[in-house]
Amino acid sequence: MTCAISVHAQQILGCRDATPAEATLYSTPMMMPGVISPKDGTCFIKDLRILTHDGLKLAANVFLPATGTSGQASGPRFPSLLYISSWASAEWFEYLGQQHRMARAGYVSLSYTTRGFWNSEGTVGVAGEEDVRDVSSAIDFMLAYTPADPQRIGSAGISYGAGLSLLGAAKDRRIRALAALSGWGNLADQLYGNDVPNPTWLGILTASGQMLGRMDPTVLSFARIALNPDATQQQARELKAWAALRSPSSVVNELNARQPAIFIGKNWQDDIFSPNSTLAMFSRLTTPKKIMLQPGIHASVELGAAVFDKANPVWDEARRWFDHYLKGVPNAIDTEPKVTLKTKFGNVVETLPDWPAPELRSESMWINPRGAVRYDESCQCTKGQTGSLSAQRGAFGLDTINNALDTVATTGPMPVLSATLEAKGLPVLAQQNMILRDQGVRYEGPVQAQDMRIRGAPRIQLRVRPSQSRGMLVAYLYDVNPSGWGTLITHGARAVHWAKPGEGIDFSFDMNAIAYDLPAGNRLALVFDTKDHLYGVPVRFGEAFSMTIEAGDGVSALTVPVRPIH
CATH class of the missing domain: 3.40.50.1820 (Alpha/Beta hydrolase fold, catalytic domain)
Structure with missing residues (x-):
């Protein structure tokens, strides 16, 4: 035949x-x-x-x-x-x-x-x-x-x-x-x-x-x-x-x-x-x-x-x-x-049993501003380097970053290969203290008293003020250990193309869904910058912009879907 x-x-x-x-x-x-x-x-x-x-x-x-x-x-x-x-x-x-x-x-x-x-x-x-x-x-x-x-x-x-x-x-x-x-x-x-x-x-x-x-x-x-x-x-x-x-x-x-x-x-x-x-x-x-x-x-x-x-x-x-x-x-x-x-x-x-699962609950944290860099006598420490993720609303403030440089926050230094290695168990890491303050901002949560079992897509409720009609924020969620090293949990991005410069707009978006166990003794950190190889920028090469995040007073928040530990 x-x-x-x-x-x-x-x-x-x-x-x-x-x-x-x-x-x-x-x-x-x-x-x-x-x-x-x-x-x-x-x-x-x-x-x-x-x-x-x-x-x-x-x-x-x-x-x-x-x-x-x-x-x-x-x-x-x-x-x-x-x-x-x-x-x-x-x-x-x-x-x-x-x-x-x-x-x-x-x-x-x-x-x-x-x-x-x-x-x-x-x-x-x-x-x-x-x-x-x-x-x-x-x-x-x-x-x-x-x-x-x-x-x-x-x-x-x-x-x-x-x-x-x-x-x-x-x-x-x-x-x-x-x-x-x-x-x-x-x-x-x-x-x-x-x-x-x-x-x-x-x-x-x-x-x-x-x-x-x-x-x-x-x-x-x-x-x-x-x-x-x-x-x-x-x-x-x-x-x-x-x-x-x-x-x-x-x-x-x-x-x-x-x-x-x-x-x-x-x-x-x-x-x-x-x-x-x-x-x-x-x-x-x-x-x-x-x-x-x-x-x-x-x-x-x-x-x-x-x-x-x-x-x-x-x-x-x-x-x-x-x-x-x-x-x-x-x-x-x-x-x-x-x-x-x-x-x-x-x-x-x-x-x-299904999706969304009835046993999952949402854990929300307010995004509070970092404020100006200053030395605080009350704790004998420098403040203003980081904002906070907190159950309490902080005072309203503005955190501005620009796109002049990239930061160490990234979905991976090598396109495709980094994600491949991550899937094999090699995490994408970033030293949080090395994130450039003018080009990135991080908000840290409290040290976890018990494991946090993240199941689903973290949601960012956000308001921003773009400096021009177009701009972008890339968000990274980290598991940060006591030494300041962050393991990338998940990420996401949002762009604006036709905004009114300087006017505050809703800029909320979901990060990529994930199942991740954050161990007790570590903390969550949410980092924003404006560049990543995975996300195409909405501007021409060399075109400058800044993004001002409205934080504090309950304006912006991070909501994480978690599976309670019984």
Whole structure:
């Protein structure tokens, strides 16, 4: 048989038995496509072409389970999984390990490369309408040419494939269960959250998209708008509207109406698709649902096990999910807590019944000003270097910083690598006493009498006075030990582009969600500066600005979601 199958074929894909010589040499299905494995009975067929609704061809492959390789249309039907490729990835490598694993478990496992990448025709539209319709075309193909059971179809994907799995399930009722790993909730929040672009990851995405795919010019134009400090308000609105159409959070009502069982995996240090918008979307879902959150950068936890056939906590849980909702296995995953999380650094695994969890409470601290530098006889110490995070409101004051220099406060000195090392247990540190006073300001809380278990997104209630129409603050939350060394807990940023100079404005925003245990004897510190490689500045190179923080008198505050210690 030939492995180059067109959608005009009129029979179920089948495989042949291995010859005695082939059985002796057999190692993996990928080495002998079209041949039934003498080891486990599965079969791998490559070089398939899925015909889309608009006449394009998408590259695909399929693993067939044992007893599903005969090619007989009258044979048994199997639960089936559609794997959707990540950004700039391809079907010929990305999910081979998981596909084979699930085929051994009795699933038809078909993978395809999204349009515009590698050998799939068309242009990259970033989860646009055509990309979403391709999900249905792939299901059509799977039902027509494999022994897939139309009542037991699931989808899975990492990153780009995760978003398309969710968007596809909102449009196609045939998807009964899905696993969305390292995906996004609201794309606008990820590309231009709080009016701040992400130049590091936008650069990676556009460069890889142009190198390994054929990008729609519209996509590149919106990337340029996001990074352009001179973009107009109308352009910013158009960018957000374009992103909204590509956001699973915008189709929650459709998902709730169709009720697919939704499994989500997210990594805390995912700086391209932070957990916040996914958690917000998850809280609105009324479908059967479950989410796992753990340390890791974008796709780092899932990708290796997707490519290679090996056990993995997230994929293993996804398999339990599919076994229950597509096979009917009574494994109790439907009655387990909806949230499983692993803490940053501590590797403590916890569960919560839902999100937001009823047992979490908010702990608020007022942001009080540092004031002028002065020597205080009452404590024989210098004051004015730091402000405070306190249960008591201090006197009103103004703390001004400028963007002349960066400070030692950072999301990591090395883009991507620092977050990768942090996910492996190597923290990002900053000596708090080295933070430049003119370019940064820190607010310290009291020494903790007991551990503080932070669970979720810290919220900053803030008022500022920009010196000009545009400016930015980057916020860092630290765990500070008695020696003054701060371990980065989480971070966030917000920019302003069209402010009235000198006028006070609300500048509140959420930091990235995290699970972190602050030990007794240490203290929280909130640091602001105006520069970080992860957050694109809203000004031209060399353009000066200052940001004045209104503090004290209950104007500004930090609220931290915590899990009480009983």
